[in-house]
Amino acid sequence: MIDRSQISEETPRTVYSDDLKDKVAIVTGAGSGIGKGLAVGLARAGAKVALVDLDEKAANEASEEINVEMPSADVMPVICNVAEEDSVADAYEKIMAKWDRLDALVNAAGIAPAGPLVDIDVKKWRLALEVNLTGYLLMAQAAARIMIDRERGGNIINISSKSGLQASKNNTPYNATKAGEIHMARGWALELGEYGIRVNSICPGNVFKGSKIWNPEYIKICAAKYKIKPEEVIPFYISRTALKREIIGQDIADSVVFLCSEKARVITGQTLVVDSGQVMVR
Ligand SMILES: NC(=O)c1ccc[n+]([C@@H]2O[C@H](COP(=O)([O-])OP(=O)(O)OC[C@H]3O[C@@H](n4cnc5c(N)ncnc54)[C@H](O)[C@@H]3O)[C@@H](O)[C@H]2O)c1
Known part of the structure; x- marks a missing residue:
């Protein structure tokens, strides 16, 4: 057996070979967590990236961070509520006015209102439907x-979750919307294939670093669910993976860059689970 204590968990930075040079990509939820990691990865792979987010400060800061790392990167923060039609129309107008082309959309702006069925606030349920389903659709x-x-042609990728495949406890709005995102992608793949547009879903496992979903309140709910202390939650979740390895934004970005690249030219309607080995798709 491999002694994990001898392995550095520091993931080296992926070097892409200009896989997406001069392509234009949109990432929603790019101000934080996974979306931000995806924007960084796409920019490293040579794409021009629109960082779409409701949170103006977060979108601006994420764009600035990319420009500090890659001064020649062509990125733009776009403030938009993905659940609002007018806001989405304005965002696309801004993006097309700047680059006049579009090669990829990655839907990642999502929320996770957790809690037991008996306590669900219907307003939070409706908000999850609006952001996670209507937002992805618009x-x-x-x-x-x-x-x-x-x-x-082009690529559309829905960032779903392992909870979209395997329901998690006390997570009704998240389970429902994340499963819906996968199934919407399958239908879109059937509709759009004849135009050379590929549509796939990625199901990340738990990505703690930089995520606002993993806030203290959410961690408390997870701790209660498994009868452990809040500080034990992250090590506990990592221990449940086959690889015993934490998943970071770059792990998801590598899959997005692959799916958007020519290397994935015959892959559409699929669901790629990136979770260190927890949910095994049959
Ligand atoms: N972090 C995880 O463990 C994990 C695991 C699996 C899947 N995911 C999925 O990845 C995506 C990102 O998760 P995260 O953990 O990085 O979350 P996060 O909360 O850190 O980031 C989400 C971003 O989306 C933005 N956003 C929220 N509502 C919006 C709206 N209506 N319009 C535009 N932007 C909006 C927020 O401002 C925020 O910047 C979500 O779809 C989530 O379901 C996360």
Whole structure:
């Protein structure tokens, strides 16, 4: 057996070979956590990236961070509520005015209101439907219209979750919406394939670093669920993976860059689980 204590868990930075040079990508929820990691990865792979987020400060800071790391990167923060039609239309107008092309959309702006069925606040349930389902739909609808019109194909990726495949306890709105995102992607793949547009889902495992979903309140709910202390939650979740390895934003970004690249040219309608080995898709 491998002695994990002898292995450095520091993941080296991925070096991409300009896989997406000059492509234009949109990432929603790019102000924080996974979305931010995806924007960084896509920029490292040579793409021009629109960082879409409701949180203006977070989107601006994430764009600045990318420019500090890669002064030649072409990135733009775009303030947008993905659940609002007018806001989405404004965002696309801004993006197309700047680059006049679109190659990839990655839907990652999501929320996770947790709690037991008997306590669910219906307002929070409705908000989850709006952001996680309507938001993914509106962004994909606008992207598909542009991609069909431009006749250059493209990629749409829904960032779902392992909870979209395997329900987690006390997580009704999240389970429902994350499963819905996977199934919407499958339907879109069928509709858009003839235009050379590929649509796939990625199901990340638990990504703690930089995520606002993993806030103290959410960690407390998870601690109660497994009858452990809040400080034991992260090590406990990592211990449940086959690889006993924490997942970071770059792990998800590597999969996004692959799916958006020519290397994935015949992959569509699929669900890629990136979770250190927890949920095994059959
Ligand atoms: N972190 C995890 O463990 C994990 C695991 C699996 C899947 N995911 C999924 O990855 C995505 C990102 O999760 P995260 O942990 O990075 O979350 P996060 O809360 O750190 O980031 C989400 C971002 O989305 C933005 N956002 C929220 N509502 C929005 C709206 N209506 N319009 C535009 N932007 C909005 C927020 O401002 C925030 O910057 C979510 O879809 C989540 O379901 C996360």
